[in-house]
Amino acid sequence: xxxxxxxxxxxxxxxxxxxxxxxxxxxxxxxxxxxxxxxxxxxxxxxxxxxxxxxxxxxxxxxxxxxxxxxxxxxxxxxxxxxxxxxxxxxxxxxxxxxxxxxxxxxxxxxxxxxxxxxxxxxxxxxxxxxxxxxxxxxxxxxxxxxxxxxxxxxxxxxxxxxxxxxxxxxxxxxxxxxxxxxxxxxxxxxxxxxxxxxxxxxxxxxxxxxxxxxxxxxxxxxxxxxxxxxxxxxxxxxxxxxxxxxxxxxxxxxxxxxxxxxxxxxxxxxxxxxxxxxxxxxxxxxxxxxxxxxxxxxxxxxxxxxxxxxxxxxxxxxxxxxxxxxxxxxxxxxxxxxxxxxxxxxxxxxxxxxxxxxxxxxxxxxxxxxxxxxxxxxxxxxxxxxxxxxxxxxxxxxxxxxxxxxxxxxxxxxxxxxxxxxxxxxxxxxxxxxxxxxxxxxxxxxxxxxxxxxxxxxxxxxxxxxxxxxxxxxxxxxxxxxxxxxxxxxxxxxxxxxxxxxxxxxxxxxxxxxxxxxxxxxxxxxxxxxxxxxxx
Numbered sequence: 172x173x174x175x176x177x178x179x180x181x182x183x184x185x186x187x188x189x190x191x192x193x194x195x196x197x198x199x200x201x202x203x204x205x206x207x208x209x210x211x212x213x214x215x216x217x218x219x220x221x222x223x224x225x226x227x228x229x230x231x232x233x234x235x236x237x238x239x240x241x242x243x244x245x246x247x248x249x250x251x252x253x254x255x256x257x258x259x260x261x262x263x264x265x266x267x268x269x270x271x272x273x274x275x276x277x278x279x280x281x282x283x284x285x286x287x288x289x290x291x292x293x294x295x296x297x298x299x300x301x302x303x304x305x306x307x308x309x310x311x312x313x314x315x316x317x318x319x320x321x322x323x324x325x326x327x328x329x330x331x332x333x334x335x336x337x338x339x340x341x342x343x344x345x346x347x348x349x350x351x352x353x354x355x356x357x358x359x360x361x362x363x364x365x366x367x368x369x370x371x372x373x374x375x376x377x378x379x380x381x382x383x384x385x386x387x388x389x390x391x392x393x394x395x396x397x398x399x400x401x402x403x404x405x406x407x408x409x410x411x412x413x414x415x416x417x418x419x420x421x422x423x424x425x426x427x428x429x430x431x432x433x434x435x436x437x438x439x440x441x442x443x444x445x446x447x448x449x450x451x452x453x454x455x456x457x458x459x460x461x462x463x464x465x466x467x468x469x470x471x472x473x474x475x476x477x478x479x480x481x482x483x484x485x486x487x488x489x490x491x492x493x494x495x496x497x498x499x500x501x502x503x504x505x506x507x508x509x510x511x512x513x514x515x516x517x518x519x520x521x522x523x524x525x526x527x528x529x530x531x532x533x534x535x536x537x538x539x540x541x542x543x544x545x546x547x548x549x550x551x552x553x554x555x556x557x558x559x560x561x562x563x564x565x566x567x568x569x570x571x572x573x574x575x576x577x578x579x580x581x582x583x584x585x586x587x588x589x590x591x592x593x594x595x596x597x598x599x600x601x602x603x604x605x606x607x608x609x610x611x612x613x614x615x616x617x618x619x620x621x622x623x624x625x626x627x628x629x630x631x632x633x634x635x636x637x638x639x640x641x642x643x644x645x646x647x648x649x650x651x652x653x654x655x656x657x658x659x660x661x662x663x664x665x666x667x668x669x670x671x672x673x674x675x676x677x678x679x680x681x682x683x684x685x686x687x688x689x690x691x692x693x694x695x696x697x698x699x700x701x702x703x704x705x706x707x708x
Contacts, residue, residue: 215488216591217527219357220393221347224645226524235650238407239639241415243646245342246628248619250416254339254423256363257328259380259434262424266436267469267479279323281450281465281481286320294480308483308537310503311491312545318456319376327365334367337378340628341615342419344403347645349396355447356384356396359433361423364617365456375455377613382438383447387429387658390671393649394656398427404650412624428706429660436479440466449484453592453613459542460612462486462588485535489587492546494534495580497557507534508559511583515566518582519574521602524641526582539588541612546589552580574601591633607633659697660705662690673701 237243245251260274276293283290287298297315298306306313325335341362349357361380368375388395402422409415426432439448450465464486470478493499494507514528540546552559554577563576578601584590585598585606592613595606609631610616616629656670657663659677666689668675677696678685684693698705 215348215527215529217525217586219348219350220649221642221645222525222527223351224641224648226522226641235404235647236407237404237643237647237650239643240622240624240627241406241409242403243344243639243642244630244634245415245419246340246615246630247412247622247624248626248628249412250419251339251342251628253416253420254342254361255328255331256337256339256378258424259361260328262432262434263436263439263467263479268471268476269469269479272479275326275328277479277481278327279325282320283323284320284465284481284483285316286323287315290320291323295483309485309533309535310501311493311536313483313537314461316454316457316461319452319454321456322376332366334365334374336366337363338366338617340364340617341630342423344646345642346396346400346403346649347642349393351393353386353389353391353393353395355445356386356399356430358383358448359423361434362615364615366617368455368617373455375453375612375617377453379451379453380434380439381449381451382433382435383445384433384438385431385442385445385447388660388671390673391656391658394670395658397657398661399430400646400650402427403646429658436467436469440482440484441469441479449487450481451588455612459540460593462539462541462592463537483537485532485537486539486588487532487535488528488530489536489539489546489589490530490534490548490583491536492540492544492548492551495548495551495559497553497555497559503533508562510534511559512562512566514583515563515579516570518579519567519570519572521604523600523604523607523637526586526600528583528586541589541593546584546587547594548580548584548587548590549577552577578602607631607637609633657689659689659701660694660703662694666693673697673703676700 240246257274260278262274264272264274264277280291280293283293284295285297288296290296297313300307302310306315322335327333327336330336331338339361341360343360343362345358345360347357349355359382363378365374365376384399386395402418406415406418409418423433431438439450440446446466448466450467452463452465454461454463464484465481466484468480468482469476490507490511491501493501494504510531514530517527517529520526536546544550560576563579567574567576567579581595581598582600585595585600590606592609593611596608598606600606610629614631614634618629619626620629656666659666659671659673666674666678666685668678668685674685674697677693677700680700681693681696684690684696694705697703
């Protein structure tokens, strides 16, 4: 018996009893088993639905428009000044369940990874592994960095005005990275810049928290992420900075109904089922300028958690530059040549926002050098005949491309951290494409400029003129598409029966939920019939 009729029975029992209406509680169906956890693909700046939309293509379906600087990137000082790095680290410490752990301890342990052993003796160090006496990670060079490592003994939290402190400079909506099947809801980032970089170009440092937000209803596909997209969309029409600040803080630190907060240890790699999300650093407190990646890892046994640590990770989509060198004797060089040939077709795609590669982690380095020759793939590749050049040319011939092997290697370099941030600025990529410029090592600055809604942190020409317009088009197309499906825990439009087994079960007893409106009664029925516990109301 459906709940809508049962409620009528309770209100008009004497009349409806004559019609055979019972007030007996309905039998609940056993809840379906949760789907197995999905393994997250290796992190990339390009992926998900963002790879399904041609640059410059404004779909006829896209009837919704968003304000780029409200719904895709937030850099206004009036808003980001309300996000502190201390609050982020303290929240991670609290979520760990580790007795006595503080945010400051996590911060110091992260930077101690840049010191040689023994350091604080609380985790990894840059020279834990060596080859021929030199530090390595994943079998490739990994430089020890004593200047950044000195932060392991500093307190950046107590005095926010000190040179050791960090300030938030940007919030980023990367819904475009959400997979088409809704395996997750994309990435949501906070970028912090060290204050010493405001006045000393040789003391710049950035920490980027890149959370992969899980889809609480993967059975609904990407429609399970609709509340996240609608949250960012609503910011476009909100002209009040104070209101937008509060909503963004709630999204990052509390979470939308039914969703984790963005700032959660499991969104930065601590969930062993997915290992999704990461913390990245952009380091220039000593030469050379390096970009690195870390993940959080929690240790628990018998229900008691004893540690939460930042562990060194490979830089994704960053094959070690020496593998492009024809004279490389590295044990993985031969395998890399054959692997890289499989990426030629994706790299040959002639769209500045869509050419791509998916690098096996065995080939990724632990650092991306934005100044020296290590990550200059074209310099390593050279101009002479080689086995790799022959393999690349063979693939170009197969797909009928007029690009050259150097064009392909140049495109691979542009997708690396070092290339995207500096080495590929203004580089010709073949096919009429030129890589757009960063600000010189970064795409967002510690320095400000006047914006239409007040003072804001500067962003690169590449972001403003190339990458953000593409993300905007992708986001608007998603928001504009017909959406018969949405989370059964949220009142809203009617849900089609094909959206989920739960919706079909509810509508079998109450067709109004699929033809009229999915109202609060439908939500209640979903909880009863499907064994759900909705907290969206």
